[in-house]
Amino acid sequence: MWFSLLSCCVLACIALPTNAVDEPKIEILPNTDPLKVLEGGKLEITCRYSTKAEKPNPNSLIIKRLGDRQGDIANAVKLTNLGFDTHRSTSPGATQFDWTIITLKVSKSGSKLTIQDTGRYYCIYEDVYKFFQKDVDVFRVVSPSEVVYNETSSKLSCVPEFSTETTAKDYTLSWSKNGSQSLGDSLKDRYSLEGDMDQNLVISKPGRKWGDLGRYQCVFTFTPSQQTVTNYVDLIGPPKVNEKSFDPSKNYVQGDNLILKCPVTGYPFPTVSWLRDGVMLNAGDRVVINDEGSVLNGKLTIYSLEFSDKGTYKCMANSTYEGFQSAHATTIVRVKDRLAALWPFLGIVAEVIILCIIIFIYEKRRGKQMEDEADSPDYPANTQDHRTDEVRQRNVRT
Template sequence: MQGLQILVLLGLLGYCFGAGGSVGGGGGGGSDIEVVETEGVKRLIPEKPLLLSCNQTHGDNVSWKRNGELIVDSGRIKVHKQNSSLYFTSAEKGDAANYTCMPSQQTISVVYLKLNKKLPSSTTVLENDKMSLNCQVEGIPTPTVHWLRDGVAVEEAINSTRLELQDNDSVKDGKLRIEPVLKSDKGNYVCVINQYSLVLNTTTEVKVKDIYAALWPFLGIVAEVIVLCIIIFIYEKRRIKQEDYDDSDTDQDANEQKSPTDDKEAEVRQRK
């Protein structure tokens, strides 16, 4: 019986831990990222090659300027006069700038843009609690950030008394905060990052649980424990009653099985 009780307790503990894990919600990873380049904007990736090209070939007359200053060939940066291109063997963050091809005056903006951490694929919060989303992006020049909920700007979708946009370590309005959270706040939240013509997105699905959602698994566990205790109590009571009944039957059988010799000896003692 003790073994049965231990198994029941272990089962309950496993159920408790399982229920507690499921209430938290919210997973990691899984966002849509989109980066679109144009002829006038190029995104550099540190330690990767970068090629800038003019629309026209200028031959020996070609030259390039960086933010208005003439570029001189170095071990890492080369001006190829044959095709009027500027080549970086290994780009660096500091290479983000405006580059102009001379004499055509064609300008290309080279930018650095990186999403340090995606939003989780889903975010679960309790009703009347608070929610905070952080769009962790960095760039040169500093990108701009705005938030959408189901395709609508959060400033229009959520009451301003509950919504707050804060700056994070790298960008303005990088943090979105809602307090208190209502059931109507559920939906797909998108952090949209813009840098010139570059667009980068990261999305999370926000789920809002009932304020008592975390209580139901606990109440279920309590009810199960009570039922099991009642079953164990009834079982033990019946077992003890059965043992008492068996003991009484054994005593009666012993009395009935006395031999005739014992009766004769009792009669002789009485006569004396």
């Protein structure tokens, strides 16, 4: 009797934690609460339900939203009725004793995600497990996302606007350029931050350095969760070609390779078109057009130049921003024969040869003329020296 009673106690002690462990589990991801999302960005929530039930119903797992966080959950609305995209999956266990996981993922992005999506989200299975909830704060930045540079100063703004349902609005704001480049590295001492939360970035004389153009980031860091949300503001400017870096003319020899790079700047990054004598160049067997850094089609290569490749080449830079005009630079390409360098030398050699022939003919004719004169009968063989006779006569008279 005592043995039976002891056995029952042991079995009861074993069964209690086992049942506790086998209780269904439900969770909502991500773990950050409240979750901060930028309007026009992407909101993604995952609800995961784990159970050891033999036949769980995947369709019983739902996510609802309640706009008024203090309201009754009974008034919450399914996200499938609010324009969210859904993806449901089930991972059944190998046996009936393994966990079965049902996953429901909902998402909304782009223009669909607005500040009205702020609220309290619930992860529910068969209207039983509704204690898993998450607050989502969707906010917008009311400042323009694009600013056309001004030669005197350009002002970039990042002013947030929150829903009335948002409870935690504590944040700090920081600025950077191109993802990680600090403002001190790129702008030196030509910038200042204005506003209570450094919401305005003022750049003085951005035209002085064309590299000031580009994408800037204002990063919100919310406390106490330390969640960060990044907003982008573009400082844009028209295409500009540095003609000093583009030689006005180039000389090549037949068979050489021609390489031209268009020294263009601007943001958005321009697209380059190449023309020869006003005719558009297209990639072919010998013509290769590649991107040069961030500039599309910024590099032109022509292999094994021919005489027909000579002409006036132009790189035409166009911006995707409709309000900007195109920019261009030209260079004259001359193609010479491979043996062109030998022609001056051959000319000198030919002149020397002709001069030698002339001298040779002249000397030959002159020698023959002298021989003919020597053989002539009129040529005096002996000539009397009269000066000797005069000297003798003078001596006699003396």
